[in-house]
Amino acid sequence: MESFLCFAVVVVPIAIIGWQLYETRQAVATTTVESPCEPAQVAQIIRDAFGGxxxxxxxxxxxxxxxxxxxxxxxxxxxxxxDIEPLSGGGTRVDMWASGTVVYLGLLVNFAGVVNRRKRAIARRLTAELAAGQAA
Structure with missing residues (x-):
């Protein structure tokens, strides 16, 4: 029983902090997605990702x-x-990152996981538009 308590007191908090550090790095890093859509359409897809x-x-x-x-x-x-940037050969490049953060204990960023989930949702929507464009 003491070994489990030691595990819970030492290892679990270290694992949680490690996970939060990973989430923080992912949120602050720039995620780039290319889409065949026009910039205005991409902007609307992104706005819709924050709607509802x-x-x-x-x-x-x-x-x-x-x-x-x-x-x-x-x-x-x-x-x-x-950022939304038109590509010379057609389509659009989208760069996403956490630009303003609140840092706790010098390490952890407030709501980093939320930004990561929005990045993935936007990337999925843009790649779904790519797949729909190729199927047409």
Missing amino acids: PRAVLWTTTSGPGMINMRRRGVHGGITMSI
Whole structure:
């Protein structure tokens, strides 16, 4: 029983901190997606990814990207910035990253996992448009 308690007291918090550090690095890193869609269509797909029930949790803010969304939360939440750039051969390049963060204990970013999930959702929507475009 003591070994389990030692495990729970030592290993579990270290694992949680490690997971949070991973989430933080992923949120701050730039995620790039290329889409065959025109920039205006890509911008609408991205805005739709923050719409619906999520609109209560996200608000438009200023920032370094073309689209900047801030997660409502304690101490201001996290800002997700998105750049949309037309490609010379047609299509659009999208760069997404966390541009404004609230850091705890010098390591952990507030709502990093939420930004990572939005990045993946937007990438899925853009690649679904790619697959739909190829099927047509």
